[in-house]
Amino acid sequence: MVIALLFRDLKLSVRAGGGALIGVLFFTTVVAVIPFGVGPDLNLLSRIGPAIVWIGALLSALLGLDRMFQTDREDGSLDLLLMQEHPLALTVLVKCLAHWLGNGLPLVIASPLLGLFMNMDEVAIGATMLTLLVGTPALTFIGAVGAAVAVALPRGGLLVSILVLPLAIPVLIFGVSASYAAVQDPAPFMPPFLILVAITMFFAVLGPLGAALALRNAGD
Amino acid sequence: MPQIAVLTKLTDLANPTRFLGLASRILPWMAGITAVLFAIGLYLSFAGEGDYQQGMTVRIMYVHVPAAWLSMMCYSVMAASAIGTLVWRHPLADVSHKAAAPLGAAFTLIALATGSLWGKPMWGTWWVWDARLTSVFVLFLMYLGLIALNRAMDDPGKAARVSSVLILVGFVNIPIIKFSVDWWNTLHQPASVIRMGGSTIDSTFLWPLLIMAIAFTMLFFTLHVAAMRNEIWRRRVSAQRRMAARMAGQTLEKGV
Numbered sequence: 001m002v003i004a005l006l007f008r009d010l011k012l013s014v015r016a017g018g019g020a021l022i023g024v025l026f027f028t029t030v031v032a033v034i035p036f037g038v039g040p041d042l043n044l045l046s047r048i049g050p051a052i053v054w055i056g057a058l059l060s061a062l063l064g065l066d067r068m069f070q071t072d073r074e075d076g077s078l079d080l081l082l083m084q085e086h087p088l089a090l091t092v093l094v095k096c097l098a099h100w101l102g103n104g105l106p107l108v109i110a111s112p113l114l115g116l117f118m119n120m121d122e123v124a125i126g127a128t129m130l131t132l133l134v135g136t137p138a139l140t141f142i143g144a145v146g147a148a149v150a151v152a153l154p155r156g157g158l159l160v161s162i163l164v165l166p167l168a169i170p171v172l173i174f175g176v177s178a179s180y181a182a183v184q185d186p187a188p189f190m191p192p193f194l195i196l197v198a199i200t201m202f203f204a205v206l207g208p209l210g211a212a213l214a215l216r217n218a219g220d
Numbered sequence: 221m222p223q224i225a226v227l228t229k230l231t232d233l234a235n236p237t238r239f240l241g242l243a244s245r246i247l248p249w250m251a252g253i254t255a256v257l258f259a260i261g262l263y264l265s266f267a268g269e270g271d272y273q274q275g276m277t278v279r280i281m282y283v284h285v286p287a288a289w290l291s292m293m294c295y296s297v298m299a300a301s302a303i304g305t306l307v308w309r310h311p312l313a314d315v316s317h318k319a320a321a322p323l324g325a326a327f328t329l330i331a332l333a334t335g336s337l338w339g340k341p342m343w344g345t346w347w348v349w350d351a352r353l354t355s356v357f358v359l360f361l362m363y364l365g366l367i368a369l370n371r372a373m374d375d376p377g378k379a380a381r382v383s384s385v386l387i388l389v390g391f392v393n394i395p396i397i398k399f400s401v402d403w404w405n406t407l408h409q410p411a412s413v414i415r416m417g418g419s420t421i422d423s424t425f426l427w428p429l430l431i432m433a434i435a436f437t438m439l440f441f442t443l444h445v446a447a448m449r450n451e452i453w454r455r456r457v458s459a460q461r462r463m464a465a466r467m468a469g470q471t472l473e474k475g476v
Contacts, residue, residue: 106347145389153372163365163386166358166393210389213306217381 001086006098012071013064013102024106027060031114042119049118050128050179056114057107057132057170059138062164064103065143066150066157068095069215073151080217088212092148096140096208104136127182127189131196136174138200141207142167148211150220171199236312236452243449249431250442262426280338282428286436288331292394294324294440298366302384312448315455317387318370319447323440325363332356342472355397362390373417376455430457 014021014153034052038044045052081091111132115125146164150156178192265282298320304313335353337347347353366383373379 059457112348140388145385149369149386152378152382156372159365159368161373162361163369166362166365167390169358170396171352206392211383214382214385217306217385218378 001084002090002094005091005094006101008103009095009098013099021106023060023063023103024110026063027056027110028114030056030059031117034118046119046121046124049115049120049178050183052116052118053111053114053120053128054132054135054172054176057111057136058165058168060107061104061136061139062143062161064099064165065140065147066160068099068144069151070147070148070156078151082215088215091206092208092211092215093204094142096137096144096211099144100137100140104140108132108136121183124179124183128179131175131178131193134193134200135171135196138171138196138203139164139168141200141203142171144160144207144211145214148214148218151215171196174199202206222331223427225231229243236315238447240452241443247445247449250438250445254438254442257431257438261428261432261435264431277338277341278425280334281425282432283451284331284334284338285429286433287327287334287387288356289433290326290436291324291331291356293437294327295359295387295391295394297444298324298387299394302387305380305384306388306450311377314376314449315448316444317384318380319451320444321363321367321370323443323447325360325367327436327440328356328360328363332360352397355393359397360395362393366390438471 031052035045038048053088072081084091106196108129111129112125115128120128143160145165145167146160147156149163150160153159174192174196178189178196181189181192236423261282265279299315301313301317301320304310305317332353335356339348340346366386369386370379371384
């Protein structure tokens with residue numbers, strides 16, 4: 001059942017109308033807009049590169065969140081998911097994984113190319129990609145709570161972003177500081193990276209539980 | 221069975237009508253105590269001498285520090301009410317955290333504004349992206365997000381349950397704010413009033429500060445009870461309006 005749900009969600013998000021690749025497009029556009037704003041100074045760009053790539057990824061991860069449960073609610077499958085005997089938190093966890101594979105992983109894969117645009121060196125690109133790989137699942141788990149809370153709202157998309165962003169700030173802080181620590185010598189890479197892993201683990205538990213609670217209460 | 225007696229007392233209080241009765245009885249007292257405490261606290265704050273280093277600006281502390289404490293306490297009250305909503309499905313708990321959110325936002329804004337005014341003469345800047353300032357700012361944004369979420373839904377019961385989930389998830393931020401000054405060594409000074417080994421603040425400053433803190437806490441509870449009372453009345457008015465509209469519809473049908 002778990003595998004079937006995973007594949008169903010993944011197919012829905014990748015095929016037409018799913019909007020998974022729109023996220024990558026948005027990510028590229030955000031990063032491409034930055035040099036127009038701060039000027040094409042390559043030294044400056046390579047210095048702020050990891051932060052820009054992280055912020056771009058954060059914003060694009062928010063983009064698809066509101067569709068996470070809303071499409072299921074519209075076609076009625078959310079009620080079926082609520083009624084089955086599996087624990088709802090587990091179902092939400094699977095949905096989060098599918099959402100991450102469809103929306104988060106493409107961002108991670110696209111990040112080295114954008115790092116190249118930002119004139120970052122190889123170590124910085126690798127570190128940013130690694131921190132994104134570890135950090136973006138946390139964004140999906142936090143976002144699941146926001147998506148579940150706003151599932152019944154007709155225009156919840158903007159509200160989800162406002163509710164989720166404050167909670168996502170620790171992920172951004174430690175993701176960016178780990179990426180910088182890999183490049184700048186005196187700062188060690190492991191402590192912020194391990195904290196980032198811990199945050200992801202923490203929200204992997206709290207996110208699905210909170211989202212399941214909100215879904216049960218939002219469905220009337 | 222004293223425990224059961226206490227529990228029945230609490231359940232009695234949880235009845236909105238009883239709550240309204242109690243509120244109308246104690247609100248004048250609470251308001252009076254708050255006013256007296258503020259009078260004493262403000263007098264003491266202005267009577268004392270300025271700090272030898274900070275001069276007159278040290279008086280900002282008497283407003284800034286209590287407001288900052290309350291911004292966190294208010295969120296804790298909301299989190300406790302959120303548990304009440306989710307576990308006991310209590311209508312009064314719904315009202316409680318809905319009424320507390322704007323108060324919390326107001327206290328957080330006061331703490332941020334006075335902190336900024338204090339920072340200009342002391343640190344030479346209105347704002348720094350220091351750990352505590354940033355996390356309090358994030359708390360302010362969370363209050364606003366919760367107010368927005370509560371307003372976005374028509375059904376008050378559902379709005380309360382859904383925002384309770386978010387309040388509890390957002391509670392993660394409170395320890396981060398509390399310990400941000402100890403974990404990250406930044407511009408904002410570490411905790412100096414309540415800490416191991418006694419306070420580092422001189423007693424001439426400590427007494428006015430404590431009285432102001434109690435005054436602010438009383439102010440919060442007075443406003444909170446008043447806001448809860450208003451919210452209960454607002455719900456009753458809208459329920460009666462709906463009923464009146466239904467009755468009007470029925471008489472119209474009969475007439476035709």
